Amino acid sequence: MSEIVPSDPSGSLVERLDLPPVGNGPLDGMTFTVKDNIDVAGHRTSYGSLAWRDAHPAPVHNAVCVDQLLSAGARCVGKVVADEFTYSLDGESQFFGTPRNAKAPERVPGGSSSGSAASVANGLAHFSIGTDSGGSIRVPASLCGLWGMRPSLHRISEAGVLPFMPSVSTVGVLADRFEHLDAAARVLLRSGSRAVAPLRRLLLLTDALDVSDRAVQEQASAALRRIADKAGVPLESVRFSEIAGEDLPLGDCNVKALRDMQTAEFQSTIGNWIETAKPTLGTTFTLAYGNVRRFDRVAALDSLVLCERFFEAINAFLPTGVMICFPTTPVIAPLKGTLTTLKNVLDFYDRTMTITAFSGVGRLPEISAPLLTIDGCPVGLSFAAGHYQDEFLLASARQILGVAA
Amino acid sequence: MSEIVPSDPSGSLVERLDLPPVGNGPLDGMTFTVKDNIDVAGHRTSYGSLAWRDAHPAPVHNAVCVDQLLSAGARCVGKVVADEFTYSLDGESQFFGTPRNAKAPERVPGGSSSGSAASVANGLAHFSIGTDSGGSIRVPASLCGLWGMRPSLHRISEAGVLPFMPSVSTVGVLADRFEHLDAAARVLLRSGSRAVAPLRRLLLLTDALDVSDRAVQEQASAALRRIADKAGVPLESVRFSEIAGEDLPLGDCNVKALRDMQTAEFQSTIGNWIETAKPTLGTTFTLAYGNVRRFDRVAALDSLVLCERFFEAINAFLPTGVMICFPTTPVIAPLKGTLTTLKNVLDFYDRTMTITAFSGVGRLPEISAPLLTIDGCPVGLSFAAGHYQDEFLLASARQILGVAA
Numbered sequence: 001m002s003e004i005v006p007s008d009p010s011g012s013l014v015e016r017l018d019l020p021p022v023g024n025g026p027l028d029g030m031t032f033t034v035k036d037n038i039d040v041a042g043h044r045t046s047y048g049s050l051a052w053r054d055a056h057p058a059p060v061h062n063a064v065c066v067d068q069l070l071s072a073g074a075r076c077v078g079k080v081v082a083d084e085f086t087y088s089l090d091g092e093s094q095f096f097g098t099p100r101n102a103k104a105p106e107r108v109p110g111g112s113s114s115g116s117a118a119s120v121a122n123g124l125a126h127f128s129i130g131t132d133s134g135g136s137i138r139v140p141a142s143l144c145g146l147w148g149m150r151p152s153l154h155r156i157s158e159a160g161v162l163p164f165m166p167s168v169s170t171v172g173v174l175a176d177r178f179e180h181l182d183a184a185a186r187v188l189l190r191s192g193s194r195a196v197a198p199l200r201r202l203l204l205l206t207d208a209l210d211v212s213d214r215a216v217q218e219q220a221s222a223a224l225r226r227i228a229d230k231a232g233v234p235l236e237s238v239r240f241s242e243i244a245g246e247d248l249p250l251g252d253c254n255v256k257a258l259r260d261m262q263t264a265e266f267q268s269t270i271g272n273w274i275e276t277a278k279p280t281l282g283t284t285f286t287l288a289y290g291n292v293r294r295f296d297r298v299a300a301l302d303s304l305v306l307c308e309r310f311f312e313a314i315n316a317f318l319p320t321g322v323m324i325c326f327p328t329t330p331v332i333a334p335l336k337g338t339l340t341t342l343k344n345v346l347d348f349y350d351r352t353m354t355i356t357a358f359s360g361v362g363r364l365p366e367i368s369a370p371l372l373t374i375d376g377c378p379v380g381l382s383f384a385a386g387h388y389q390d391e392f393l394l395a396s397a398r399q400i401l402g403v404a405a
Numbered sequence: 406m407s408e409i410v411p412s413d414p415s416g417s418l419v420e421r422l423d424l425p426p427v428g429n430g431p432l433d434g435m436t437f438t439v440k441d442n443i444d445v446a447g448h449r450t451s452y453g454s455l456a457w458r459d460a461h462p463a464p465v466h467n468a469v470c471v472d473q474l475l476s477a478g479a480r481c482v483g484k485v486v487a488d489e490f491t492y493s494l495d496g497e498s499q500f501f502g503t504p505r506n507a508k509a510p511e512r513v514p515g516g517s518s519s520g521s522a523a524s525v526a527n528g529l530a531h532f533s534i535g536t537d538s539g540g541s542i543r544v545p546a547s548l549c550g551l552w553g554m555r556p557s558l559h560r561i562s563e564a565g566v567l568p569f570m571p572s573v574s575t576v577g578v579l580a581d582r583f584e585h586l587d588a589a590a591r592v593l594l595r596s597g598s599r600a601v602a603p604l605r606r607l608l609l610l611t612d613a614l615d616v617s618d619r620a621v622q623e624q625a626s627a628a629l630r631r632i633a634d635k636a637g638v639p640l641e642s643v644r645f646s647e648i649a650g651e652d653l654p655l656g657d658c659n660v661k662a663l664r665d666m667q668t669a670e671f672q673s674t675i676g677n678w679i680e681t682a683k684p685t686l687g688t689t690f691t692l693a694y695g696n697v698r699r700f701d702r703v704a705a706l707d708s709l710v711l712c713e714r715f716f717e718a719i720n721a722f723l724p725t726g727v728m729i730c731f732p733t734t735p736v737i738a739p740l741k742g743t744l745t746t747l748k749n750v751l752d753f754y755d756r757t758m759t760i761t762a763f764s765g766v767g768r769l770p771e772i773s774a775p776l777l778t779i780d781g782c783p784v785g786l787s788f789a790a791g792h793y794q795d796e797f798l799l800a801s802a803r804q805i806l807g808v809a810a
Contacts (some may be wrong), residue, residue, distance in 0.1 A: 022703055039673065057681040061672045064702070064709075146547035154559050157666075157709070158571040160673035166563040166571075190713040261562075267466045268444065276462040297469070298427055298476050304469075304562070308595040375649050 005078075005109045010122035012080045012099040012115040014042060018304055020078035026183045028073035033119040035082045035130040038171070039063040040079060048082040048112065050095050051279030063160025065129055065171050065188055072187040077125050080115025084285040085270050086131055087110050088218065089139045089352060092340050093178045094282035098336060103145045104377040107333035110140035117144040127175035127184045131161060133168045134262060135329075135356030141174050141368040142328035145378030147181040148174045152388045153363035156188045166266035167307070169257065170362055181367070182394050189390050196392040199399060200321035202228055204405040207250035208326030208355045215374045220327040220381055223371050230288050231400035238324070240358070243317045244310065248298035254350070256356035257310055260303030263295045284339075307361050311387075314362035318386035324398050326355060328368040328380030358384070366389040368395050410483075415487045415522040415527035417504040419628035420448060422476035424481035424736045431588045433478035438524040441536040443576070444468040444565035445484060452567050453517065455500050456684030468565025470534055470576050470593055477592040482530050485520025489690040490675050491536060491569055493517050494544045494757060495744050499687040503741060506643055508550045508556040509782040512738035515545035521579045522549040532580035532589045536566060539667060540734075540761035543787065546773040547733035548577050550783030552586040553579045557793045558768035561593045570670040572712070573663065573765055582810040585800050586772070594795050601797040604804060605726035607633055608643045612655035612671035613760045615729030620779045624787055625732045628776050643729070645763075648722045649715065658763035659755070665708030689744075712766050716792075719767035728801050730808045731760060733773040733785030763789070770795040772802050 005013040014032060014036045021028070036046045039059040045054035062070070070076065081091075081096040088173050091114030092098045097120030101109040109118050117140035132139045132150040141148025149172050156171040171188065175181035204224055209217045228235035240250040271292055274281070281289060281382035318324060330351040338344050339385030359366040368380035383400075397403070410418040419441050426433070443452045444464040451458035467475070475481065481588055486501040488494075496519030497503045504523030506514040514523050518535030522545035524534050535542045537555040546553025554577050561576040576593065580586035609629055614622045633640035645655040679686070686694065723729060735756040743749050764771040769792060773785035788805075790798035802808070 059673070059677040060680040061677055062704070064669050064673055067669075067703055068709070077605070149537070154572070156671060160677075161672035163568060169617070182600060190710040192710055192714055223719065264469050264472075265562060265564035268464070269468055272444070272464040272466055272565075275465040297466070298472055300697050301473060301476050305595040305597055309597055312599065 010100050010118045011097050012118035012122065013078045014046060014081055014096060015116065017076055017078050019070060021070050021073045023071040023073060025072035025187070026252040027069060027187060030074045030127065030180060031077045031125040032069055032074050032184070033078045033116060033125045033128040034066060034076060035113050035116050035128065036079045036082045037086050037131060038047065038066065040066060040076065043079060045162060048086060048093060048096070049279065051286050055277060055279065060162065061160060064157040065161070068187055069184065077282035078119060079129060079199060080119045081146050083112035083114060084282045087096055087266065087285060087288055088134055089135055089349065090284065091102050091140060092336065094284065104333050106335060107377065108143065108336050108339065110333060112136040112399060113140050113174060117141060117146055120146055120174050120176050122329040125270060127173055129171060129173055131164065132170050132172050133165050134258065134353055134360060135324045137172045137174060138328050138366060138368045138380070139352060142380030143333035143378065143393055145370040146176060147370060148172065148380070149181055149185050150359060151185065151390050154363045155388065155390055161241065165262050165269065167261055167265060178398065178401070182254060182398065183317045185377065187395060191391050194391045196395045197320040198313060199233060199323060199333050199396040202233045202400070203322065203324040205240065205324055205326040205358065206237050207240045211351045211354050212327050212330035216372065216379055217328050217329055219372045219374060220377055222295060222380055224325055225342050227400055230402065233400060244313050250358060251354045253310060253361045254353040257303050257306045257324055258357040258360045259324040260300040262309050264297040264300060264304070265290055266292050267295065267297060272318035298369040310361040313317055314364070318333070320389050320392050323383050325381065325383045328382040330355060330373050330381050332377035332379055363387045365393045367393060369397065415505050415523045415529055416502050417523035417527065417529065418483045418790065419451060419486055419501060419520065420484040422481050422483050424475060426475050426478045426480055427477060428476040430477035430592070431590060432474060435479045435532065435585060436476055436482045436579050437479050437528040437589070438483045438521060438530045438533040439471060439481060440518050440521050440533065441484050441487045442491050442536060442567040443471065443534060445471060445481065448484060450567060453489040453491060453498060453501070454721050456686065460682060461682065466565060467742040469562040470566070474534070482628055483524060485524045485533060488517035488519060489687045491517040491541055492671065492690060492693055494540055494754065495689065496545060497741065497744065499689065506549050511740060513548065513744065515548035515738060516717050518545050518579060521668060522546060522551055525551055525579050525581050531585045532578055534578055536569065536577060537577050537763060538570050539663065539758055542577045543733050543771060543773045543785070544757060544763055547736035547785030548783065550775040551579050551581060552583055552775060553577065553773040553785070554586055554590050555764060555771050556590065556594060556795050557770045560793065560795055562693055568674045570674065571665050572666055572670060583803065583806070588802065590799060595699060598689040598798050599609045599796045601726065601800045602730060602802040604638060604724040606641060606771050607638045607805070608641050608727065608729040610645065610729055610731040610763065611642045612645045616756045616759050617732050617735035621732050621735055621777065621784055624777045624779060628786055629730055632805055635807065640804060649718050651691060655753065655763065656717055656759040658766045659758040662708050662712045663762040663765045665705040666712050668697055669696050669702040669705060672700065716768060719769070720791050725794050726796050728790050728798065730788045733787040735760060737779050737782035737784055768792045772798060774802065776807060787809065
């Protein structure tokens with residue numbers, strides 16, 4: 001806990017920075033923070049781990065995505081906390097503390113882009129860049145009441161972003177307002193003036209409601225009906241079994257596909273480093289990594305085949321013009337310190353990843369919008385589109401959410 | 406030159422291995438080698454650099470792709486030479502020697518998957534896994550007279566494959582026969598029983614002929630006419646300007662798009678390591694790296710935007726059912742020791758990458774088929790399809806090339 005930046009009530013900063021823009025553009029006047037698994041030249045990247053930070057020299061180049069933002073007019077104001085090896089959805093770091101959930105201070109911010117969310121929600125920056133594999137942008141966006149976008153897999157350059165799970169991990173954005181999300185995302189996506197199809201269909205993935213708390217179900221359904229009515233687009237219910245073309249539960253995206261891909265790839269990236277460098281690991285991560293170490297990757301190769309089959313099926317169902325929506329998380333943020341029992345951990349992770357794994361295996365762009373409030377705490381409503389339909393998703397979200405251009 | 410394996414006349418082996426299969430499947434009875442930037446558990450990965458090898462411990466896990474092959478019945482018989490940091494198309498390594506081009510022994514094998522090509526062409530294995538960013542599978546396949554496939558960007562897991570250029574680099578296959586290429590690729594692609602559209606159109610990218618040697622132009626045109634006639638498919642000529650929708654030369658895919666993306670990403674991956682570890686570098690790589698070091702990534706961000714625009718345009722032109730073809734390389738293999746003058750280097754690289762960058766920016770799957778012979782030396786003929794249309798490409802190549810099922 002020695003790493004906290006003084007006089008940062010958000011608890012989000014690993015290091016306060018002031019990197020001025022190197023050009024002018026659509027991000028003029030905006031400030032941003034950088035999750036601490038993304039390189040900033042001259043500053044060590046911790047990856048959420050003190051051991052990793054101390055074992056690796058400072059990069060001499062910014063990550064490509066950082067240079068894109070500075071060139072488009074934005075100013076970088078800090079490096080912010082990430083969960084250890086970004087392998088968590090909690091946002092409680094043994095090494096860097098728990099960044100403050102501005103709208104629910106007694107609750108976790110969600111992770112692993114915990115500092116990204118807290119820095120924006122506490123007013124330190126207009127937006128933050130983070131990474132998302134199993135939900136690490138979408139979950140903190142949902143739990144902190146922010147806009148968050150996980151773009152299509154590999155639409156944004158990952159050069160200078162620490163390796164994690166190459167078949168799953170993306171660079172993305174959290175922001176206080178849609179306008180900031182949209183502007184930053186378009187710079188990173190290198191959208192140019194791409195034309196997009198009009199929105200034709202709005203689908204509601206009902207399996208995601210089924211695993212959500214009653215209040216989330218009710219508010220999400222009501223909000224989506226209002227949104228669809230106002231936008232003049234019919235809201236159609238769809239089940240994952242219709243998308244998959246066979247009688248499978250949505251949870252299979254997680255437990256029979258994405259999770260095994262994640263674990264196999266994690267072994268080959270961080271796993272190799274941990275096994276040879278023998279670093280000091282945090283308590284929570286040590287438990288999670290035990291599962292990685294024991295994982296039989298050869299026995300799980302069928303899951304990689306299923307990932308590919310789900311990808312095909314989901315994208316065949318989501319041609320351009322079609323948007324699918326669901327609650328971003330099934331719950332509000334857990335209270336701090338409660339993700340310590342196996343029961344609580346499994347309940348939070350299994351239900352959350354049942355939803356987040358859908359865009360993961362689909363390689364979909366997904367935007368979490370801060371539209372629901374339950375017991376005074378935020379929950380996000382997510383909108384997703386087919387792989388590489390990022391610009392269609394941004395334009396359609398703007399249209400149906402009535403966000404000013 | 407101390408690293409050569411004794412009694413290996415192919416000059417391709419970094420290390421002889423005998424890793425038996427861990428399952429049965431479509432690769433039963435086949436042997437393969439592994440390019441030395443892909444992890445094999447318990448063996449150091451050199452990345453083509455002695456300094457890198459000595460600075461990094463042996464991985465404890467195989468790369469995911471290696472486990473896929475072993476699980477499907479194949480046996481791994483060796484780790485094979487890669488060009489330094491896989492940043493070359495030459496195949497002449499100062500540290501590991503020049504693997505033997507079996508069909509043109511006085512000529513280079515091409516790189517950077519030089520050992521992959523030589524191990525297969527000299528009969529050590531049925532196929533080899535390599536990597537391709539700017540042509541590192543396709544070029545040695547062409548110059549050594551082998552089948553080679555660069556799959557769609559990110560279709561094959563890159564976990565355990567050394568980082569290079571995340572927006573460009575792919576894992577792929579070189580093989581002695583189409584059947585072996587097809588079987589290995591389908592395992593790695595996790596194709597399952599995916600249905601594919603029938604071939605409707607066969608396009609010839611004429612700009613690629615324009616930059617090719619006269620003999621390559623003539624043979625490629627004649628071979629494609631024969632193939633199209635026999636398959637009963639019309640051969641339509643197309644220019645890059647029609648694909649791009651504006652009057653641009655094919656070379657812009659290289660010099661105004663892919664090359665800058667490669668250089669910017671290389672700075673953030675290997676560049677950071679070189680600048681901080683200060684390793685001993687080879688002479689040829691030192692010259693190439695000088696360009697990387699001097700590169701102004703901020704001034705080149707427009708190239709990244711162009712990459713995205715070309716990707717869109719190329720794929721809008723290549724829906725499923727459409728295949729595009731061109732010579733893999735504009736020349737036969739250069740004589741060994743001749744890629745030492747700036748003139749020779751520029752002539753080889755600029756013309757070759759004018760062609761190879763097309764699939765690079767398009768993120769296309771491309772198969773190089775060993776169909777041409779000029780002055781007794783092999784040149785490949787390439788067939789490409791839209792992004793993620795790998796199974797369509799494999800099926801269409803089998804159909805029009807008359808390869809038995």
